Amino acid sequence: MQTIILGSGSPLPDAERAGPATLVRTEIGDLLFDCGRGVLMRAAAAGSAAGALRGLFLTHLHSDHTTDLNDVITSRWVTSFQPHPLLIFGPAGTTWLLRATEAILELDIGYRMAHHADLRWRPTAEVTETECGVVLEEASVRVTAGPTDHAPVRPTVGYRVDGGGASVVIAGDTVPCPGLDVLCAGADMLVHTVIRRDLIAPIGLPRLTDVLDYHSSVEDAAQTAARAGVGTLVLTHLVPAPQPGSEDEWVELARQHFSGTVVVARDLLALDVAPER
Numbered sequence: 001m002q003t004i005i006l007g008s009g010s011p012l013p014d015a016e017r018a019g020p021a022t023l024v025r026t027e028i029g030d031l032l033f034d035c036g037r038g039v040l041m042r043a044a045a046a047g048s049a050a051g052a053l054r055g056l057f058l059t060h061l062h063s064d065h066t067t068d069l070n071d072v073i074t075s076r077w078v079t080s081f082q083p084h085p086l087l088i089f090g091p092a093g094t095t096w097l098l099r100a101t102e103a104i105l106e107l108d109i110g111y112r113m114a115h116h117a118d119l120r121w122r123p124t125a126e127v128t129e130t131e132c133g134v135v136l137e138e139a140s141v142r143v144t145a146g147p148t149d150h151a152p153v154r155p156t157v158g159y160r161v162d163g164g165g166a167s168v169v170i171a172g173d174t175v176p177c178p179g180l181d182v183l184c185a186g187a188d189m190l191v192h193t194v195i196r197r198d199l200i201a202p203i204g205l206p207r208l209t210d211v212l213d214y215h216s217s218v219e220d221a222a223q224t225a226a227r228a229g230v231g232t233l234v235l236t237h238l239v240p241a242p243q244p245g246s247e248d249e250w251v252e253l254a255r256q257h258f259s260g261t262v263v264v265a266r267d268l269l270a271l272d273v274a275p276e277r
C-alpha cells in the first residue's frame with residue numbers, strides 16, 4: 001500500500017497546501033479520505049481521478065474536509081460512460097450532506113444532461129453512515145472505522161486500512177481518545193492532524209485559541225502514536241503552516257514523546273506503508 005498526502009493544509013487557505021485529503025492506494029483501488037480544497041488537482045498530480053476512486057471516506061463534516069465533495073461527484077459523473085456509483089462512508093449526517101450537495105448541483109445536472117445526449121443518468125452515490133466497525137472488506141483490504149473525539153463536532157470517525165500485511169490509520173481531527181487508540185494499535189503508519197499549541201496559544205486570538213480545544217497538539221499525536229506502538233507518524237493538517245525550513249521543529253516536538261519515524265507532510269508526499277518491525 002501507499003499513502004499519498006493530497007492536501008496537508010487546514011481551513012486557512014495556503015498557496016502550497018491544499019485542504020485536508022489523503023489517498024491510500026491499495027490492491028482494490030484508490031481510497032480517498034476527506035476531500036478538502038483542491039483535492040482533485042492534487043489527485044490529478046498523483047495520477048488518480050474521481051472516476052478511479054474505490055471509495056470516499058469522510059472523517060467528519062467540517063467544511064475544510066468536505067468542501068470539494070461537489071467536485072468529486074460532478075467530475076466522476078461527467079467522466080463516466082455508465083452509471084458508476086461513488087461509495088461514500090462517513091459519520092451520521094453524511095447522507096444529508098450528499099443530498100444538500102446534489103441540491104446545489106441541480107441546475108448544473110440539468111444543463112449537462114440536456115447538452116449530452118449520452119448522459120442519461122444523474123450522479124450516483126451510495127452512502128454508508130458509520131461510527132464503528134468494518135466498513136469495506138475486499139481481497140486483502142479491510143477498512144475499519146472507529147470513533148474519535150472532536151467535540152462539539154459529533155460524531156467523528158477515524159479509519160484504519162489493513163492490506164498486504166500492513167496498516168495505516170487516518171485519524172482526522174481529534175483529541176487523544178480511547179477510540180483512536182484502539183484503531184491505531186500496532187499500526188505501521190498514523191496520519192494525524194496536528195496543531196502547534198506552543199505557537200497558537202501565545203497569539204491570544206480567541207478564534208484561534210478555540211481550535212486548541214478539539215485538536216491534538218504535536219505532542220498529543222506523538223503520545224498517541226507511542227501508546228499504540230505505531231511505526232511512522234505523519235503530521236498533517238498543519239496549523240500554523242510551517243515556515244519553509246522549520247519542519248525539523250515539528251519533528252523534534254514529536255520525538256520528545258515518540259521514538260518511531262516522524263514525517264511532516266507536504267502535498268503529494270508519497271509514503272510506502274510497510275511493516276517496520
Ligand SMILES: [Zn+2]
Pocket residue numbers: 060062150153173
Ligand atoms: Zn474538524
Ligand SMILES: [Zn+2]
Pocket residue numbers: 010011020062064065173237
Ligand atoms: Zn480540519
